[in-house]
Amino acid sequence: MSKIQGSAFQLKVWNYLKKIPKGKVCTYGDIAEYIGTKGSARTVGYAMNNSHSKDVPAHRVVNRKGLLTGKHHFDGTNLMQQLLESEGIEVIENQIQNLDSVYWDPTKEL
DNA sequence: TTTCTGACTCGAA
DNA sequence: CTTCGAGCCAGAA
Numbered sequence: 001m002s003k004i005q006g007s008a009f010q011l012k013v014w015n016y017l018k019k020i021p022k023g024k025v026c027t028y029g030d031i032a033e034y035i036g037t038k039g040s041a042r043t044v045g046y047a048m049n050n051s052h053s054k055d056v057p058a059h060r061v062v063n064r065k066g067l068l069t070g071k072h073h074f075d076g077t078n079l080m081q082q083l084l085e086s087e088g089i090e091v092i093e094n095q096i097q098n099l100d101s102v103y104w105d106p107t108k109e110l
Numbered sequence: 111t112t113t114c115t116g117a118c119t120c121g122a123a
Numbered sequence: 124c125t126t127c128g129a130g131c132c133a134g135a136a
Contacts, residue, residue, distance in 0.1 A: 009133065028118055032132085040132040045117035047133080063118065070117030 004054055009037070010047040014056045016106075023087040024104035025060045025096060034106055045070060059083040066096035066103075 004014055012035035020026055028041035037043065048058045048070060059080045063069045071080035071094060081091045090097040 007133080032118085037132065039119090039130075041118040042116055042131070043118090043133045046115090048117055058117075061117075064120090068117090073117055 004056075006047070006050055009035070009043065010050055012036075013044050013047045014051055014054060017051070017056045017058070017060060019106075020057065020060050020104050023089060023102065025062050025066070025084070025089065025099075025102050026104050026106075027062060027064050029064060030106070031061070049073070057083075060087075062096060066099035068094045068096070 004011070006014070013031060016026070016031050016034060028044040029039075031044045032038055032040040035044075044061075048056070048061065051058050052073075058070060059068075059074070061070065068080050068084075068091065071078070074080045081094065084091050084096070089102045096102060
């Protein structure tokens with residue numbers, strides 16, 4: 001099994017990501033706000049670096065515009081896009097299409 | 111302790 | 124359209 005350990009901040013981020021349903025995505029800013037550190041969207045992405053060896057689906061996290069800003073941290077140039085498309089998410093030019101349809105809003109779902 | 115970096119976001123020019 | 128600056132916070136050196 002996978003070991004999920006790290007700072008409290010990272011644990012919150014990873015736990016949040018694991019709650020995202022398949023075929024859905026979320027943004028850094030909303031995650032930060034949800035875990036209590038509103039405005040620390042950058043720090044959320046920073047925690048993702050450690051998620052590289054975890055079960056955290058970092059590919060489901062995109063920026064506000066639905067742009068795959070973190071794709072450069074994956075292997076290859078379109079791995080992140082392929083992962084998203086595998087879940088039924090349409091991605092064109094590093095940008096998620098139909099963002100409103102694939103965006104998972106915890107404030108509405110929970 | 112300070113300083114720097116970054117997978118962010120928004121607003122302005 | 125693009126580019127820049129400021130604000131925000133966690134972690135590393």
